[in-house]
Amino acid sequence: MPTVTMTVNGRAVSGEAEPRTLLVQFLRDTLGLTGTHIGCDTSQCGACVVHLDGLSVKSCSMLAVQAEGAAVTTIEGLSNGELQxxxxxxxxxxxxxxxxxxxxxxxxxxxxxxxxxxxxxxxxxxxxxxxxxxxxxxxxxxxxxxxxxxxxxxxxxx
Amino acid sequence: MYSFAYHRPVSAAEAEALAAKAGEARFLAGGMTLLPAMKLRLAQPTDLIDLARLGDLRGIKVSGSEVRIGAMTLHAAVAASAEVKRAIPALAHCAGVIGDPQVRNRGTLGGSLANNDPAADYPAAVLGLNATVHTSRRTIPADSFFRGLFETALEPGELITAVSFPIPERAAYEKFRHPASRYAVVGVFVARTGGGVRVAVTGAGPCAFRATQLEQALAKNFSPDALKGIKISADGLNSDIHAAADYRAHLIGVMARRAVAAIA
Missing domain, CATH: 1.10.150.120 ([2Fe-2S]-binding domain)
Structure with missing residues (x-):
């Protein structure tokens, strides 16, 4: 299985992911960041929106391998002790x-x-x-x- | 999603070579259609060739007479481009009404054209503006690019690299949007150029097409009134749960009049 490396919430992370692993699955299942939700699985609901290099994207509609080398911010990455x-x-x-x-x-x-x-x-x-x-x-x-x-x-x- | 082999080439030549070797390869641009289709197992490629590292496929260049947009340029980038807004505002507008903001942050011009969804927005702009599609092998005029339902003039393994849009005198795109999917139930792109008037329709048929009846009427008299009373035939138009063919035929006239009114 390939190893995927990216920056998530300011932290360098890497983990194994099959090419078919969605970014949202990688965030939730591999990194344990379950704040990003899966609502519809058909790219319509937006519960899975994260920032990829500063732009909002649906993490259920991209592969984890597509985020190789990118900076991802999830809901968990917003607060630094107090709410954003x-x-x-x-x-x-x-x-x-x-x-x-x-x-x-x-x-x-x-x-x-x-x-x-x-x-x-x-x-x-x-x-x-x-x-x-x-x-x-x-x-x-x-x-x-x-x-x-x-x-x-x-x-x-x- | 079934498993597949993933490739990340750095040049168009390498991407083409990978496609030639693979069993059933698909190019991955923004993935806004392909990945959902793979999740539903409607598409099952053996190999996915990611074009994200083909940097020279990104970017917008405006010269005196045309706007050239790289195939991997995001819808959001076209919609926000000050240069595109100046040269062909209708093209920026068209890009800005595709899908939703998150789709526009991933979706690409080349991906939309290669996919040729019957209800996609960009095909109307490409056909309406008489654009030229540049590929890894040749150039294809808009009039012969769109062949049918999800069918284009592209050969297996051929890659769109850029599209050049001649700058018209005036142009407008009016879309009757499906409220849930954001696809065009009917979209009409009208362009007025030195060479005449072009009217391209998306959403209504198997793929984007020109409404020659409307073009002829507008060539004589470029005003919304010139289109009044023209009956568009529903023959061959799409009928589905969203709209019947005769309703779509009616919408073509309505959207065309709105587009003309915006620029007459």
Whole structure:
């Protein structure tokens, strides 16, 4: 089996992975980072969104070997003791109910804010095309992302 | 997903050589269609040839008369490119309405064209703008590239390297988007150039095609009104759970009028 080497949450990691191993399986099963969720398995729900070299991607739709040499950030990599501002905004604005979609929502939202520091409600709703939530009706998620964007702008992005 | 051998060549020549040796090889570009299809076991290649390390297949170059985009350039990069937005805003717009942000962060121009999904967006732009597809072996004009359902003029093992889009006077892309899949139920790309008007339709038939009836009407009078009353035939159009053929035929007219209205 080939060995895959990448940087995950700032740490160099390597592990064995068959070519058919998905990045999300490698993160969850090999590295034990179960914060990244598998929701649909058909590339639609966005629960598995992580950052690959700074861009949000669906980790269920790429192979672990494709991430060779790349820098991956998962939900576990955001906090350094205290919640990252976007995470804090989701808590503050109750941007979740069951929480299953939340890791993907937060990772997706941070990518949005990195590219567009002051997104409008419309920008946010358009951006969430690739993230499905079956509980909240999105209302509080949108509020949370707006507040998270403001907090990130005020406190510097992380 | 069934197991397969994985290769990571660093040149187009090496990629072609690997494909020639393999039982049933597939090139892996962004993987936004191929990998989900493999997960569902709809595609079962013996060998996957990852094009990610072919650096010269990435990038955007705008010269006086054309925009040349490398096959491995991400949809997100085309959508965000200031140069593309200046030269052919409709092309940047088209790239920006493909799938969702995460799909646009992985999906590539070459991958979309080689796959030739009947509801993909890029084929409409390539055909509407009369682009040229550059491959590892030759150049293929848009008019002879799209052959049928998931079928292109590409030969086995032939690799798309870039696409050059002539810069039109004006162009627009209007898409009636499926709300769940984000694919085009119908998408219409209209381009007005010194050489005439081209109208390309995606989502409606087995692959992208030109609506010559609409082109002729627009050549005489480039306005949405010129398209009023033209009845598009539903013959040969797709009928599925998302839309019936006659509804798609109707949408072609609606999307075309919207596109023309945007640039008339």
């Amino acid at each position: 501002p976007m995470q804090a905004a989701f808590r503050e604005h109750h941007g979740l109910q069951c929480g299953f979609c939340t890791p993907g929502m937060v990772m997706s939202a941070i990518d949005l804010v990195n590219q567009n520091p002051t997104p409008s409600e419309h920008d946010i709703r358009e951006w969430l095309d690739g993230n499905i939530c079956r509980c909240t009706g999105y209302h509080n998620i949108v509020k949370a992302i707006k507040a998270g964007a403001e907090a990130m702008a005020a406190g510097g992005k992380r």
